[in-house]
Amino acid sequence: MTDWIRRDLKNIWHPYTQMKDCRKMPPILIEKAKGIKLYDDKGNFYYDTISSWWCNVHGHNHPRIKNAIKGQLDKLEHVLFAGFTHEKAILLAERLVKISPRGLKKVFFSDNGSTAVETALKLSFQYWNNIGKKHKKRFVSLDRGYHGDTIGAMSVSGVGMFNSIFDSLLFKSFKAPAPYCYRCPMGKSKDLCAFECVKALEVILKKNSSQISAIIAEPLVMAAGGMIIYPKEYLSKIAMLAKKYNVHLIIDEVATGFGRTGKMFACDHVNIAPDFMCLSKGITSGYLPLGVTLTTDKIYDAFYADYDKARTFYHGHTFTANPISCAAALASLEVFREEDTLGHVKGLIPMLCTYLEGIRQLPIVGDVRHIGMICAIELVKNKKTKERFDPKLRLGLEIYKAGLKKSIILRPLGDIIYLFPPLSIKKRELEYVLDATREVIGKITI
Ligand SMILES: Cc1ncc(COP(=O)(O)O)c(C=O)c1O
Known part of the structure; x- marks a missing residue:
C-alpha cells in the first residue's frame, strides 16, 4: 500500500463502498487521464469503460473543453x-x-x-x-x-x-x-x-x-x-x-x-x-x-x-x-x-452488435441488450430457467477484479455487466474492450 493510499484510507469515506473491503482491495490512485484511458501511479492504464460513472462523453482531457x-x-x-x-x-x-x-x-x-x-x-x-x-x-x-x-x-x-x-x-x-x-x-x-x-x-x-x-x-x-x-x-x-x-x-x-x-x-x-x-x-x-x-x-x-x-x-x-x-x-x-459525435456512434453500432451476438452465445449469458453505446450483459446460472447466481458468491466483485487485470472497468449491477464508454471511443478501443469483456465472462468458473 502506497503512502497516498494509506492517507486516503485514514480520512476518506468512499461512496457505495464497504470501507472494510478497501483494506484488502484499496482504491486505485489515478494520476491523469487522456481520451478514454485513466492512468494510475504505477504506470498502468484502464479503459474508462463506464465513463467515470456515466459522465464522460468526449474523452478525458479534451482540448476544446x-x-x-x-x-x-x-x-x-x-x-x-x-x-x-x-x-x-x-x-x-x-x-x-x-x-x-x-x-x-x-x-x-x-x-x-x-x-x-x-x-x-x-x-x-x-x-x-x-x-x-x-x-x-x-x-x-x-x-x-x-x-x-x-x-x-x-x-x-x-x-x-x-x-x-x-x-x-x-x-x-x-x-x-x-x-x-x-x-x-x-x-x-x-x-x-x-x-x-x-x-x-x-x-x-x-x-x-x-x-x-x-x-x-x-x-x-x-x-x-x-x-x-x-x-x-x-x-x-x-x-x-x-x-x-x-x-x-x-x-x-x-x-x-x-x-x-x-x-x-x-x-x-x-x-x-x-x-x-x-x-x-x-x-x-x-x-x-x-x-x-x-x-x-x-x-x-x-x-x-x-x-x-x-x-x-x-x-x-x-x-x-x-x-x-x-x-x-x-x-x-x-x-x-x-466531431459529429452522434455520427461516430452510429458508425460503431454494426461492429458492436456483431461482438454482442458472440457474447450472447457464452454459457452463462442469459440476455444481451444494447442501445447506442449502452450495453448490458445479464449473467445467469441457468440459461434456460434464467436462475440467478447466489449473491453470496459476490460474482460482481470477481468480475471487477478480472476486468481490472485486462485494463477495463466493469462494475456490475448485481449479475449484470455493462459497458457505458465515452462516445469518443475509437473502433479499435471498442474492439479491445469487447474482446476483453468476452474473455472475462468466458473465464468465470462458478
Ligand atoms: C437516471 C438517474 N437519475 C439521477 C441520478 C442521480 O444523479 P447524481 O448521482 O448526480 O445525484 C442518476 C445517477 O446515477 C441516474 O442514473
Whole structure:
C-alpha cells in the first residue's frame, strides 16, 4: 500500500463502498487521464469503460473543453444566481431549449442529477398547488427505477439494494411494474407481450389520478436498475397515459442524455412532449458538476405572479448554474457538432452488435441488450430457467477484479455487466474492450 493510499484510507469515506473491503482491495490512485484511458501511479492504464460513472462523453482531457474551462476561469468562476446572471448560463439555456423535446422552454439550473430530479418533483408538486389542485401530491414511479440518493429522489426510486434501509424515511409513491422484458414482471414472453405492464400503470392512474402529481421515468434505459433497455412503445404509451389522466411526465435523462442512446436524448427516439426533463452527468461531458431541469411555459406561468410567497418557487442550490460548468457544457455541445459525435456512434453500432451476438452465445449469458453505446450483459446460472447466481458468491466483485487485470472497468449491477464508454471511443478501443469483456465472462468458473 502506497503512502497516498494509506492517507486516503485514514480520512476518506468512499461512496457505495464497504470501507472494510478497501483494506484488502484499496482504491486505485489515478494520476491523469487522456481520451478514454485513466492512468494510475504505477504506470498502468484502464479503459474508462463506464465513463467515470456515466459522465464522460468526449474523452478525458479534451482540448476544446479544457480551454473553455480555463477561459472561463479567467473571467468569472462563480456568482450567486438570484438577482444576478451571467452569459454562459444564458447561452446554455438557449442551446438546451433548442435541442430539447418540443415544449420545454424554461431552464432551472442546479448542480447534480439528484437535485435536477428534486427540482422536477417539487415544481410538479407546487404547480398543482398553485393552480388550486392541492390534493395532487403523489408520484408514480417504476420498480427498479433510480433517480438519485437524496430523500425525494429515493422516494421515487425502486432499487431495493440502495434504498430499503431508508424506507421509513421516504414518502410513499405508487410503483408500477418495470418494463423489464427479459424478466417480465407480468409473466409474459416477448411474442405474447401486449404491454400488460402499461395496463398495470393505467390501473394506478385510473384509480388515483386525482391525487397524482407526476409519473417519473428514465427513458428507454433504466440504468442503475440493471441497464434495463425497454421498447420505445412503452415510453410513447406512458406519455399518452400522462396526458390522458392529467398528470405530469418527468423524464429523467440524467444517465441517457447527451448521445448515450445514439440520439441526443433518449426521448428523441419517440415523439413525446414531457412536462419536465432532468439532465446532468454528460451535460458537461463529465468535466464539472451541473444539473438542469427543463420545463414548459405552462408550468412556469403557474408560478408567475405579483410578489406572492405561496406562488414563488423557493428552491435553489449554492452552485446553481456555475459559470465554469456552463462553459464546459457549451464547449461539450460544440464538440458534438465539430466531431459529429452522434455520427461516430452510429458508425460503431454494426461492429458492436456483431461482438454482442458472440457474447450472447457464452454459457452463462442469459440476455444481451444494447442501445447506442449502452450495453448490458445479464449473467445467469441457468440459461434456460434464467436462475440467478447466489449473491453470496459476490460474482460482481470477481468480475471487477478480472476486468481490472485486462485494463477495463466493469462494475456490475448485481449479475449484470455493462459497458457505458465515452462516445469518443475509437473502433479499435471498442474492439479491445469487447474482446476483453468476452474473455472475462468466458473465464468465470462458478
Ligand atoms: C437516471 C438517474 N437519475 C439521477 C441520478 C442521480 O444523479 P447524481 O448521482 O448526480 O445525484 C442518476 C445517477 O446515477 C441516474 O442514473
